Amino acid sequence: MSTTPAMIEIKNISKWYGSFQVLANCTTQVSKGEVVVVCGPSGSGKSTLIKTVNGLEPFQKGDIIVDGVSVAAKDTNLSKLRSRIGMVFQNFELFPHLSITENLTLGQIKVLGRPKEEAVERGLKLLDRVGLIEQKDKYPGQLSGGQQQRVAIARALSMDPIAMLFDEPTSALDPEMINEVLDVMVELAREGMTMMVVTHEMGFANKVAHRVIFMDKGEIVEDAVKADFFGKPRSERAVQFLSKILHH
Amino acid sequence: MKYDWQWSIYLQPAADGSGSWLQYLFGGLVWTMVTALAAWVLALSIGSVVGTLRTTPMPWIVRLGNAYVEVFRNVPLLVQMFLWFFVLPELLPKQLGDWIKQMPPPWGSYLPAVLCLGIYTSVRVAEQVKAGIQSLPHGQGMAGMAIGLTLPQTYRFVLLPMAFRIVMPPLTSEFLNIIKNSSVALTIGLLELTGRARAMQEFSFKVFEAFSAATVIYLVTNLVIVLLMRKLENKIRVPGFIASPAQITPGH
Amino acid sequence: MNAGYDFEVIQRTLPYLFKEGMTFTVTLTLIAMTGGIFFGTILAMMRMGRFRLLSIVAGTYVNMMRAVPLVLVIFWFYFLMPYVGAWIIGAARPVAVGAFMSCVITFMLFEAAYYCEIMRAGIQSIPRGQVAAGQALGLNYWQTMGTVVLPQAFRNMTPVLLTQTIILFQDTSLVYVISVTDFLGAAAKIANRDYRLIEMYTFAALVYFVICFSMSYLVKLLQARMAIIR
Numbered sequence: 178m179s180t181t182p183a184m185i186e187i188k189n190i191s192k193w194y195g196s197f198q199v200l201a202n203c204t205t206q207v208s209k210g211e212v213v214v215v216c217g218p219s220g221s222g223k224s225t226l227i228k229t230v231n232g233l234e235p236f237q238k239g240d241i242i243v244d245g246v247s248v249a250a251k252d253t254n255l256s257k258l259r260s261r262i263g264m265v266f267q268n269f270e271l272f273p274h275l276s277i278t279e280n281l282t283l284g285q286i287k288v289l290g291r292p293k294e295e296a297v298e299r300g301l302k303l304l305d306r307v308g309l310i311e312q313k314d315k316y317p318g319q320l321s322g323g324q325q326q327r328v329a330i331a332r333a334l335s336m337d338p339i340a341m342l343f344d345e346p347t348s349a350l351d352p353e354m355i356n357e358v359l360d361v362m363v364e365l366a367r368e369g370m371t372m373m374v375v376t377h378e379m380g381f382a383n384k385v386a387h388r389v390i391f392m393d394k395g396e397i398v399e400d401a402v403k404a405d406f407f408g409k410p411r412s413e414r415a416v417q418f419l420s421k422i423l424h425h
Numbered sequence: 426m427k428y429d430w431q432w433s434i435y436l437q438p439a440a441d442g443s444g445s446w447l448q449y450l451f452g453g454l455v456w457t458m459v460t461a462l463a464a465w466v467l468a469l470s471i472g473s474v475v476g477t478l479r480t481t482p483m484p485w486i487v488r489l490g491n492a493y494v495e496v497f498r499n500v501p502l503l504v505q506m507f508l509w510f511f512v513l514p515e516l517l518p519k520q521l522g523d524w525i526k527q528m529p530p531p532w533g534s535y536l537p538a539v540l541c542l543g544i545y546t547s548v549r550v551a552e553q554v555k556a557g558i559q560s561l562p563h564g565q566g567m568a569g570m571a572i573g574l575t576l577p578q579t580y581r582f583v584l585l586p587m588a589f590r591i592v593m594p595p596l597t598s599e600f601l602n603i604i605k606n607s608s609v610a611l612t613i614g615l616l617e618l619t620g621r622a623r624a625m626q627e628f629s630f631k632v633f634e635a636f637s638a639a640t641v642i643y644l645v646t647n648l649v650i651v652l653l654m655r656k657l658e659n660k661i662r663v664p665g666f667i668a669s670p671a672q673i674t675p676g677h
Numbered sequence: 678m679n680a681g682y683d684f685e686v687i688q689r690t691l692p693y694l695f696k697e698g699m700t701f702t703v704t705l706t707l708i709a710m711t712g713g714i715f716f717g718t719i720l721a722m723m724r725m726g727r728f729r730l731l732s733i734v735a736g737t738y739v740n741m742m743r744a745v746p747l748v749l750v751i752f753w754f755y756f757l758m759p760y761v762g763a764w765i766i767g768a769a770r771p772v773a774v775g776a777f778m779s780c781v782i783t784f785m786l787f788e789a790a791y792y793c794e795i796m797r798a799g800i801q802s803i804p805r806g807q808v809a810a811g812q813a814l815g816l817n818y819w820q821t822m823g824t825v826v827l828p829q830a831f832r833n834m835t836p837v838l839l840t841q842t843i844i845l846f847q848d849t850s851l852v853y854v855i856s857v858t859d860f861l862g863a864a865a866k867i868a869n870r871d872y873r874l875i876e877m878y879t880f881a882a883l884v885y886f887v888i889c890f891s892m893s894y895l896v897k898l899l900q901a902r903m904a905i906i907r
Binding site (some may be wrong): 499608609 | 678739741744745746747748749753756757821848850851852854861868874875878879881882885886888889890893
């Protein structure tokens with residue numbers, strides 16, 4: 178374990194949907210500046226786990242501490258906490274009725290209270306960073322999937338987050354657009370952003386991840402440094418999974 | 426088959442001396458529209474609130490909203506009209522009840538008609554708004570909350586703007602329905618278009634001329650509103666957004 | 678009038694209300710539903726068929742029926758039927774058709790327009806891919822319709838058709854405008870005769886509520902059972 182302070186601490190999280198247990202005693206942490214990739218078969222609970230970090234999915238047992246703030250505590254202002262964590266969704270989830278610029282400024286103005294001109298300036302700077310400045314007056318429906326996802330990343334960054342959560346960011350994209358999004362994420366990682374990424378893209382994991390977590394049936398089965406995970410995974414399920422997805 | 430068509434009846438003076446029969450009928454259209462619009466404002470206000478509340482994660486509020494919908498949905502409009510007109514004044518404190526009963530026509534009929542139609546239609550508006558909000562991808566609400574918007578903010582800036590655009594077509598139908606349903610108010614004495622057509626028929630004995638005119642007026646009004654609504658829809662259209670496929674809905 | 682409520686009046690007139698009033702309402706609803714679905718099916722087939730003229734005629738009929746208030750249609754048929762009857766049997770003067778007959782015809786033809794649209798939407802809601810898949814197997818048009826499209830469409834539209842029938846049940850109360858005695862009419866008669874408006878109208882509302890609410894609930898259960906999971 179690294180000695181840098183933990184940005185995200187997941188402590189013994191369990192979650193049930195009715196009587197079905199979705200997450201079982203998950204414990205891990207993400208240090209500042211670390212990039213952690215979470216992988217696993219469908220239904221393993223990885224998307225659910227990442228959504229518990231910013232409280233979008235409630236959990237019944239355990240706790241999550243983000244930058245010293247407890248997610249489960251009753252007196253935590255969840256909206257405030259969420260504004261400090263960026264999230265990128267599988268289906269992009271840009272707001273279709275707002276222009277690209279407005280998508281980037283909504284959170285800044287309504288949640289962070291920034292004046293409009295400042296919000297627009299920051300938003301456009303980030304838009305330029307992801308390479309889409311010419312789209313600023315367009316609407317999400319007029320952009321391709323890859324472009325929408327890059328805007329979604331810019332939207333999350335516009336809130337100046339301390340950490341970024343990615344829930345299968347490239348799973349809904351056509352193959353030729355996956356790389357444009359991964360490139361943005363790689364750059365973000367290289368700049369030192371704390372990232373937790375649920376993905377199947379092992380090439381990405383190999384390039385920038387520090388650690389890889391493998392989940393199956395709601396449990397964290399393996400939690401290893403990248404080299405160990407790809408080199409000599411300890412659990413049989415991880416071996417099976419890797420063999421299935423690394424042969425394309 | 427013997428029927429004396431007499432199209433010139435339209436230009437002859439109406440029995441109440443207000444002008445020709447045609448003017449009398451158009452007066453009815455005015456009353457229809459005035460009733461319908463007032464009721465529509467009521468229906469939209471209440472219906473939007475109830476519909477939105479029914480999608481919130483607070484179970485007691487949802488149940489309250491559902492109860493409201495069920496009560497006003499399962500009683501025929503005419504029965505509700507009678508309750509508002511005959512029964513309500515009796516249940517209110519004596520002074521208020523008497524004041525209502527003494528309201529001169531047409532207000533004595535107009536007010537209960539507007540209240541009745543407004544609440545009856547608010548239920549259907551609530552259903553549409555609820556369906557519209559629930560048809561949005563689940564992720565939209567999450568994306569709103571993920572950037573730190575509170576629940577009310579998420580409804581206001583993310584969910585409702587899209588939901589209302591989605592339900593504009595069915596809401597247009599509901600507005601057209603209110604116009605048609607206003608005819609039920611003739612039973613409590615409101616002289617809207619259908620009521621006046623009936624009165625014209627009773628006084629002039631020109632059955633078909635009376636009802637033909639009313640029919641044509643309804644058809645033209647319907648057409649005009651459909652065209653206006655289409656224009657409005659185009660104005661607020663979200664670029665690049667493809668509307669969800671039409672649902673099979675019953676109703677009048 | 679506030680000299681005490683007399684709910685006894687409901688008890689005394691229960692037989693009249695239900696034997697005369699409710700029987701009429703239910704009978705009218707069932708006949709109109711059957712006839713309405715029958716004519717509605719024909720209209721739907723005309724609209725979706727290959728002959729443009731039939732499609733236009735059916736479309737015009739449906740759109741007109743849906744643009745006009747039911748009250749007006751009730752008046753139309755009430756006054757029109759005697760002339761049509763005379764025309765049919767070649768009489769010189771309008772024939773007395775009877776209120777019940779005119780109601781039956783009114784509601785059948787009015788609801789047919791609504792049932793037609795429900796069926797059309799139901800059939801058109803089946804994804805095109807299903808038809809393509811059927812054809813790819815070698816089924817011809819009628820086989821595809823009969824074994825692939827219609828079974829699915831029917832399961833989609835049955836709950837909606839039933840809901841429309843519940844609406845029809847409520848709409849029959851409008852026969853009041855031509856002084857026909859259905860359930861509401863019976864209640865109104867007693868209300869005015871015995872000067873018991875509150876009790877009778879409240880009771881009528883309650884009865885309608887109980888019936889419609891239970892029916893809607895049953896339809897919801899049916900819908901859950903019949904739903905095709907895609």
